[in-house]
Amino acid sequence: MTNSTQTKLYPEIIEFIEECLTREHPESYLISILHKLQERHGYLTREHMYEVAQRLQVPASVVSGVSTFYHFFRLKPRGRYAISICLGTACFVKGADKILEAFRKKLGINMGETTKDGLFSLENTRCLGVCGLAPVVTINDKIYSRVTPQQVPDLLSRALAD
């Protein structure tokens, strides 16, 4: 076990892991722990994952296996404004590809990349369950509905102004 002076994990995460260890099937909380960690830190680092493995008493390979299997986990930092374009069916049918194209052109980055200044990153999601308002884009946690390619520059400047 890493001793506490070396720890890189956040105290609340450590506390959560300790709590899980008192429950039945502690290893089953791995995904929940990674969710909390990502929410706190923005993405999963190797050091963090290694420490989670040690504290939860599971092999490090299990933790990295899980973190790479699930698309939701990010292994590198995202931009300050994470733009996520829904590429679910309803959004696709309503022209999500054109929205994506507009963001790509405007930001000069591809899906999965972050602008050099670290401000914007481009991601996709498969359906946020608001298909009735397609096409949708989220910037950080805010959902924008019925987006048109023409609105893209405006969305970016609004995000910056927030």
Place this chain on the structure above:
Amino acid sequence: MPKVLEKFQQIKQEILKEHLPHYDSGKIIIQVGSATCENAAGADQVRAEFRKLLAASGRDDIVIKQTGCTGRCSREPIVGVYFPGQFPFKYEQVTLPKVQEIFQQHVLAGKPVLPLILDKKTSNLYSRVVTLCSMAAPRYAEQDHWADILEQRLKAKGIPEGTVRIFTGCSLGLYSQEQSSTNMGMIVFPQKTVYTFSTEAELDAIIQSHFIEDKILKANLAAMDPLIKRFISLYGDVAFFNKQTRLTLRNSGIIDPEDLGDYIANDGFEALAQTLEHNDPSRVIDAINRSGLRGRGGGGYPTGRKWQDAIASTDPIRYVICNADEGDPGAYMDRSTLEGDPFSIIDGMIIGAFAVGARQGFLYIRAEYPLAIRRVETAIAKCRAAGLLGKNILDSGFDFDLDVRLGAGAFVCGEETALMLSIEGKRGQPRLRPPYPTQSGLWGHPTVINNVETWSNVSVIIRHGAEWFSRLGTEKSKGTKVFALAGKVRNSGLVEVPMGTTLKEIIFDIGGGVPEGRTLKAVQTGGPSGGCIPAGLIDTPADYDSLAQAGSIMGSGGMIVLDDQDCMVATAKFFLEFTQDESCGKCVPCREGTLRMLEILERITQGHGQMEDLDKLERLGRLIQKTSLCGLGQTAPNPVLSALKNFREEFIIHIQEKRCPSHKCAQLIRYEIDANKCTGCTLCARRCPVSCISGTPRQPHVIDQERCIKCGECFMVCKFEAVHKK
């Protein structure tokens, strides 16, 4: 009084005592939608604005409440205003200025703001609204026929036009009356009187008594189910609920999903209390069996049989799981229920757990639904605090608790064996079945896994009876199904109808048809595991067997409407890209096979396809179907195979003419400049990234087709609509 029921009554009274003012509390209620969809449309700000106005008004007889969504995505944000004892009003697409108007004119001054009313169906204040319905089975032609007769008779009796509004539909498949093939039902608002009749003479008698003499005609009064009675009293939105039957969505958009009192006041947990009082698991399983309920997650396996399978094992440790992974990208039925009525899922799960002897249950919710997760966690905590979850529930001796586990963006984890591994904290890779989860599931113990909608139906079946439930729907598909209508349809949103309602009724009568004067091309059901049903088969009833016969599947309820501007090759490719991306990679046919199919489709959409590619796609598709390990691979070829079957011609045009008739496939679009319209402004030539447009200023320009990379820039920038897509 028996022990459990007594305990339940005690809890109920306690909760209701502290319960927020309810619809019959004598207060004016402003109800604002609160769901992911509502908030995306701006409901958050609307609620805040009402709060501000209310605070400023200093009134204490007005209450603001929240509710889940009613599935009316295209009309959100929706606001309801309830005056005690009056017909409820609902407003659509409420913006901040509209909040002002509604608050000042309606809430404070009592005058409804008619132009803002939902569906704008009420252009004046009708003194009465009538809904005609054909009882359990939709018989639309008959409804229309009776509506005509009713209209004539009212006129003949001298009732002025425009004072009675007539709707038809089967909003009320839920009478406690025997199903009859000749009876019609009729609700009259605002009195909420429900009549049945089967002859013109009876209809005349009702008109004479109710509309002329203002007396209720007792002889024809229908016995009403409490569920539908409550529904009628709370819903202002008659027009849309026309032709729908809301069972799963019975509370969504009516109650406050975070308020246990609201759920309990609306009949919640009654079924649970009854079940625990009888203390006989076989009674529950028997009822579920007789109801004919089948799994709503896609497979359609009989729910009662699944529960029976689970108790066949002697292993004393058993689990129940709610599959709330809702993976179909383009479906949102489950999200709406999770956000709008989480208690109903918990209610069903406790009953199910009791039936199969489980002590612990899990709800596996996809991480993309943060509000749903929060609502479910709140609901669980409130149930625990009230003694509805935990040890010795309602003094029955039965222990059961629930835990939420989150998905993490893997579609394959909706598959039951993968889902269970994911709950165990592992990579969600499916395994071979058998053993089925009911034999060996979570940590090797028998596990019952059901979909959100399946669980939500359990308590209504127990409460109102298997026979009552099985009257709805068709021979082999009982009850109702919620569909998520999206795509090229006017009223996108959730629709709940009796199984067997035709696609045409869903898309045209309820969905309002295809907008912008376009024509229907196909309906996609079943998401990435399903297929496209061509417009010609629009009369197909939506039930498990008929949809399968039409070459698609029921799936979980996603229904995407495609119009003549949608390319079937591109749509098939879209789904295959999805499944190929989501394949867990465990077995070769799925991992490699879908990649090969995708390569072929890419070739076709780029104009490099060969005719033999079509046979190759079919051969590969059938091979993947037969040899893949799990449902993802086994169904991945479906969208492609069904498109090939129903829209082969379109594939051939892509291959032979190198043309995409619906202008979707970017590489097959040919951009041409219309010399008659081009003013020679030079804009396109300056913007073209490969400088392949030439021409002198003020003269028509031309595109060098050889060098054009089809980026579409010229088409977008031309201000004179001189660039055409061919």
